[in-house]
Amino acid sequence: MDLLACVDIPFFPLQLLARRRPDFAGHPVAVIDRDSPRGKLLFVDDLARQAGVRPGLTYAAALSITRELRADVVAATEIDAGIRELTAALIGFSPSVEPSPTPPGVFFIDASGLSRLHPSQVEWAERIRQRCRQEQLVARVAVGFSRYGTFAATRAIRDVRVFHSVDEERRFAREVPLVILDVDPTLVAALDQLGVRRLGEFLDLPAAGLRDRFGAAAYQLHRLAAEKLWTPLQPASFAQPIRELTRFDLPIADLTSILFLLQQQLAAILPALAEKGLAVATIEVELKQERRGIHREELRPAVPTADHKLLMNLVVLRFEALRLDDEVSELLLVVQPVATQRRQEGLFRQNPRRDVDAAGRAFARIRAAFGERSVFRAVLRDAHLPEAAFQWEPLEQLALPSPRDVLIPPLIRRIRAAPRPLAQQQRLLRDDGWLLGDLEQGAVVACDGPFIVSGGWWAREVHREYHLVRTARGDLLWVYYDRSRRRWFEQGRIE
Amino acid sequence: MSQPPTAKSATHGNLAAKTPALPGHWSFADLTGRLTELSGLSSTSLAIGLVHEAQQRSEPAAWITCRSSTFFPPDANDAGVDLAALPVIFVADETAAARAADQLLRSGAFGLLVLDLGTHQKVPMPLQTRLVGLAQKHDTAVVFLTAKLPRSASLSSLVSLRASSWREVHADDRFGCGIEVLKDKRHGPGWSHQEVRRGPAGVC
Numbered sequence: 001m002d003l004l005a006c007v008d009i010p011f012f013p014l015q016l017l018a019r020r021r022p023d024f025a026g027h028p029v030a031v032i033d034r035d036s037p038r039g040k041l042l043f044v045d046d047l048a049r050q051a052g053v054r055p056g057l058t059y060a061a062a063l064s065i066t067r068e069l070r071a072d073v074v075a076a077t078e079i080d081a082g083i084r085e086l087t088a089a090l091i092g093f094s095p096s097v098e099p100s101p102t103p104p105g106v107f108f109i110d111a112s113g114l115s116r117l118h119p120s121q122v123e124w125a126e127r128i129r130q131r132c133r134q135e136q137l138v139a140r141v142a143v144g145f146s147r148y149g150t151f152a153a154t155r156a157i158r159d160v161r162v163f164h165s166v167d168e169e170r171r172f173a174r175e176v177p178l179v180i181l182d183v184d185p186t187l188v189a190a191l192d193q194l195g196v197r198r199l200g201e202f203l204d205l206p207a208a209g210l211r212d213r214f215g216a217a218a219y220q221l222h223r224l225a226a227e228k229l230w231t232p233l234q235p236a237s238f239a240q241p242i243r244e245l246t247r248f249d250l251p252i253a254d255l256t257s258i259l260f261l262l263q264q265q266l267a268a269i270l271p272a273l274a275e276k277g278l279a280v281a282t283i284e285v286e287l288k289q290e291r292r293g294i295h296r297e298e299l300r301p302a303v304p305t306a307d308h309k310l311l312m313n314l315v316v317l318r319f320e321a322l323r324l325d326d327e328v329s330e331l332l333l334v335v336q337p338v339a340t341q342r343r344q345e346g347l348f349r350q351n352p353r354r355d356v357d358a359a360g361r362a363f364a365r366i367r368a369a370f371g372e373r374s375v376f377r378a379v380l381r382d383a384h385l386p387e388a389a390f391q392w393e394p395l396e397q398l399a400l401p402s403p404r405d406v407l408i409p410p411l412i413r414r415i416r417a418a419p420r421p422l423a424q425q426q427r428l429l430r431d432d433g434w435l436l437g438d439l440e441q442g443a444v445v446a447c448d449g450p451f452i453v454s455g456g457w458w459a460r461e462v463h464r465e466y467h468l469v470r471t472a473r474g475d476l477l478w479v480y481y482d483r484s485r486r487r488w489f490e491q492g493r494i495e
Numbered sequence: 496m497s498q499p500p501t502a503k504s505a506t507h508g509n510l511a512a513k514t515p516a517l518p519g520h521w522s523f524a525d526l527t528g529r530l531t532e533l534s535g536l537s538s539t540s541l542a543i544g545l546v547h548e549a550q551q552r553s554e555p556a557a558w559i560t561c562r563s564s565t566f567f568p569p570d571a572n573d574a575g576v577d578l579a580a581l582p583v584i585f586v587a588d589e590t591a592a593a594r595a596a597d598q599l600l601r602s603g604a605f606g607l608l609v610l611d612l613g614t615h616q617k618v619p620m621p622l623q624t625r626l627v628g629l630a631q632k633h634d635t636a637v638v639f640l641t642a643k644l645p646r647s648a649s650l651s652s653l654v655s656l657r658a659s660s661w662r663e664v665h666a667d668d669r670f671g672c673g674i675e676v677l678k679d680k681r682h683g684p685g686w687s688h689q690e691v692r693r694g695p696a697g698v699c
Contacts, residue, residue: 359599
């Protein structure tokens with residue numbers, strides 16, 4: 001059987017965050033899904049665990065446990081960039097490296113045929129760990145014979161493990177607890193009640209019975225762990241980033257000159273990429289300033305492209321927003337190419353009048369001009385509090401709309417980004433003389449409610465009494481009384 | 496349906512979208528190719544109605560905002576809007592909003608852009624000029640939502656249609672809302688539009 005290595009960067013998004021934010025060192029650290037007090041913790045480090053912080057808590061709840069907590073969002077683009085970086089680093093150890101789509105931070109490497117280069121597999125695996133350490137990432141490496149077997153082993157070891165036979169790998173993997181294998185917690189809890197706690201005990205269960213009792217996902221996992229879904233390694237199609245470093249004889253402080261130089265450099269690089277069937281996935285520009293040090297900008301087109309005009313458009317939009325108040329002595333351009341992929345056209349609903357791909361390019365230009373967090377779509381969530389009933393998710397590509405017919409549409413509320421505290425009012429609401437805004441708006445003349453929203457008693461109790469108030473001017477305001485804070489707030493208005 | 500200046504009649508919101516467009520009709524089709532400014536007590540509801548109508552015609556819409564509040568997505572979903580196909584662009588001020596609109600218009604990919612400005616109304620004239628040209632070129636409706644009184648001036652002379660919206664309570668959970676057209680370079684001012692809406696879920 002061919003040798004295979006699994007490289008696992010545990011809690012990959014957390015390690016990326018720690019690398020990006022060295023100022024978090026020494027503090028409990030967490031990755032949150034959104035930058036909001038209601039953001040949910042996805043990963044926590046050991047210091048946070050010791051303080052009693054667990055994944056699944058809200059950021060606000062975690063801060064109430066420990067004020068030392070440091071948290072941030074790790075975007076999908078950052079994870080993708082981290083995977084690309086590490087793939088590039090691991091290709092030095094084997095020509096076939098396959099990043100696993102899920103969970104992020106797991107890589108499978110073809111370890112066969114390397115005995116003449118690396119007589120000791122342990123040494124080879126240690127070198128891989130060392131290389132990851134150079135990228136400021138902690139890795140575990142298992143060398144064996146099967147994907148799931150080596151993956152399970154990396155979860156149970158601290159550094160390196162090499163298996164010398166299939167049986168040895170199988171015996172080790174069978175003892176790995178299910179709870180550390182990224183299995184759905186609900187399934188783990190259900191199996192635990194049956195006394196099934198290890199991978200071997202899970203594999204001993206009849207597969208068909210699993211599907212009937214626990215569903216298709218459990219059945220699929222069983223087949224995966226039993227290597228019934230074997231596929232050959234799918235190595236990443238990878239091209240080395242292209243770096244162009246320019247050192248200026250005399251430092252310059254003129255953005256126009258820098259843009260002109262970038263234009264020339266891209267014009268020289270792109271034709272060669274296109275000939276090889278490559279396109280630009282990301283562009284990084286580093287300016288080394290005399291006093292302020294390195295200033296870095298990263299740009300990403302909507303889809304990888306070798307179109308010079310489109311890429312320069314993004315560069316100009318980003319640099320237009322910059323203020324260069326220090327002289328630049330060095331300019332580094334890093335272009336990350338990827339293999340272009342042909343898309344199958346014509347199977348899906350199209351609007352011949354509107355080009356949705358053009359919309360994606362427009363989004364990329366808007367992100368270049370106004371920042372990565374500027375283009376979103378709303379996603380509804382199942383929650384009681386209005387501000388938790390939806391979430392803004394970054395939007396990359398435009399989809400053609402599929403609206404529903406509605407017989408009588410509702411009036412639309414506007415919701416404030418944060419509820420506005422109102423002037424104090426009596427607990428029993430009076431509908432005369434209460435001034436919520438300016439004199440032009442007028443006092444409250446009528447009030448409907450209360451509409452109670454209550455819950456969260458298991459974590460932090462929330463009790464809000466919502467009212468719809470009408471002012472003298474005719475505004476319809478959406479307000480609530482927060483019983484725990486004993487204060488009135490404006491959630492928004494109907495408009 | 497909207498009527499000539501001397502008459503008003505009630506309509507149910509979405510059914511109006513199914514009638515053929517007539518001159519002076521508050522509909523997505525009549526707003527394409529020009530700048531519209533809408534203010535008043537039901538401007539957000541009417542703008543979401545335009546988004547829904549544009550989507551029904553397979554015309555992608557986008558919402559650009561520089562305000563501290565936005566439309567409440569669950570209500571837009573209740574109104575039939577496909578939220579997955581509605582990009583929302585968050586920018587710092589009205590100039591950035593106009594620049595973002597410029598980028599979206601240039602793509603030719605959108606049938607409707609709503610610029611939710613509120614009290615941020617100092618959109619530079621050169622940008623407005625570009626938006627007009629692009630709206631005409633790509634047959635796109637550009638709608639500015641502003642917070643102002645009917646007697647206040649338009650954003651600029653380039654605004655082709657200026658309307659002030661109103662709202663009144665009809666009966667339990669029924670509201671009338673509509674517009675009075677203050678300026679219309681295509682059909683002349685003075686016409687109006689009216690429709691019936693229900694209160695948002697969980698409120699009334």
